[in-house]
Amino acid sequence: MDTLVQYGFTDRVDGLFSSFAPTAGTLPARVIRADRGRVLLARPQGLLHLDGDGGLVTGDWVGVRDDGGSPAVVCALPRWSTLQRKRAFDPSSQAQVLGANIDLVGVVVPLDRPLSTNRLERTLVAACDSGAVPIVILTKADLSTRFDDVVAETIARVRGVEVLTTSAEAADGLEELRGRIGTGQTLALLGPSGAGKSSLINALTGEDRQDTGAVRAGDGRGRHTTTARELVPLGDGAVVMDTPGLRGFALWDAEDGLSEVFGDVEALFPDCRFRDCAHDREPGCAVHAAIGSGLLEERRWLSYRKMERELASLHRRQSVAEQRRRTTSSHRPPRDAGMGKDDRNRPADDR
Ligand SMILES: Nc1nc2c(ncn2[C@@H]2O[C@H](COP(=O)(O)OP(=O)(O)O)[C@@H](O)[C@H]2O)c(=O)[nH]1
Ligand SMILES: [Mg+2]
Ligand SMILES: [Zn+2]
Structure with a gap:
């Protein structure tokens, strides 16, 4: 079995590759490691190290041009997760x-x-x-x-x-x-x-x-x-x-995930007496009724609440940052979108 198939190449990837990397002389490859500004790629003919990560992460599928000169990543395929x-x-x-x-x-x-x-x-x-x-x-x-x-x-x-x-x-x-x-x-x-x-x-x-x-x-x-x-x-x-162990796991834009894992909690909200119930101490709050009757564990409610607030404050900071960018963007060069570079100074278990 060729290297690429061992690393998960399927008809689905082949389809993405044909639509997004139509250039002749380009072959599909997968990032099997992205670390310290270098990537390790799996290609049909074997593994290849390249300098520079260009925002690529482990698991990405890319197109590599390899037509005589030194091989280079020319496109990244859209991620499905x-x-x-x-x-x-x-x-x-x-x-x-x-x-x-x-x-x-x-x-x-x-x-x-x-x-x-x-x-x-x-x-x-x-x-x-x-x-x-x-x-x-x-x-x-x-x-x-x-x-x-x-x-x-x-x-x-x-x-x-x-x-x-x-x-x-x-x-x-x-x-x-x-x-x-x-x-x-x-x-x-x-x-x-x-x-x-x-x-x-x-x-x-x-x-x-x-x-x-x-x-x-x-x-x-x-x-x-x-x-x-x-x-x-x-x-x-x-x-x-x-993966290295992650000490903490701060969420990023994870509202859908929150709703999925805490569907039982969110299902209570429509039963609150007030439509804008903050679920603090309002009369007729279905959340507190459920906690009182033992239907909902208080710990679970607090866990949900903590993540919800964390995501809300993240959004507030994002929109402040977005406004700041808009007012200054005409004077400044665009920020480097590369990811992973400042991972270098991080403890090894938290990259
Ligand atoms: N008894 C026992 N020890 C295990 C088992 N799996 C891992 N360990 C030990 O737990 C420690 C940490 O394992 P490791 O695989 O490095 O954890 P990682 O940090 O999650 O990759 C090592 O000393 C392992 O030998 C297991 O199934 N049973
Ligand atoms: Mg380990
Ligand atoms: Zn409520």
Whole structure:
């Protein structure tokens, strides 16, 4: 099987390529790693490193001109999904695209530490918003004595999202997970450092190809060993994206994802007595009635509320920035739209 098919090339990509890269002498390629201003591309004839990332991210499909001179990326194909968050350590509110053209987002939840429901919900919102199908992957099942409880609790929390239980160590649940990734599909793993993402990939490939870190005694966290988002072929055109652990997950334009994950909460709003109910202490508020009767968990409401406010304040800052740009744009050169450059100074586990 040629390199490109191993990295997920399908008829769909072929179709996009024919419409967007009609130039003769151009061949399709996929970004399998974008790091420190360089990209690693998979091409039909093998891998190729190029300097400059031009705003490309792991998972992008591109056209590469290769007609004798030095090969160069001449176009990027439209993305069918975009996994993003608000850039960490950046007050100016920019998006950071973590990956593109992902079909499944695996929200990785390790069973060797207490379940963080807020983190799970937040990551699910981003996963749902990306355009990919979310699944929850519980890892390290061999380490948990009460994993039946946690599985049940997780299933209850994620409402309809599929939950798979795995152990890389005991080789449990691997075939089931592998079976979820169809030919030409890409699964991205998202989760905290030390959650077992790289170990899971090694177990799936049967190779020791991703670096894994020993967990520090005491806090159960991993050493930060995966330093860049990277595509790994599993054979038969199934692909998995390893990611460094993300410490936080600030949302970016994720209203649709929020509505998807918190449909039960938003469904209450029309039942409030006042149409403009702020769900604080108004009489006849359906949200507070539901909390009072035990129908809605207060923690879940507060989690929703926090993300909703975060998105609203992001929009306010965006429109202020937009106005400022409009008033100054006639005097200044356009800002560099390149992404990923300032990733260089970031801790390795938070790129
Ligand atoms: N017991 C057990 N340990 C695991 C399992 N998966 C990963 N680990 C350990 O957890 C630590 C972190 O794993 P790693 O794959 O590097 O996590 P990542 O940061 O999410 O990529 C390593 O010491 C692994 O050996 C598992 O299924 N069972
Ligand atoms: Mg890793
Ligand atoms: Zn209300």
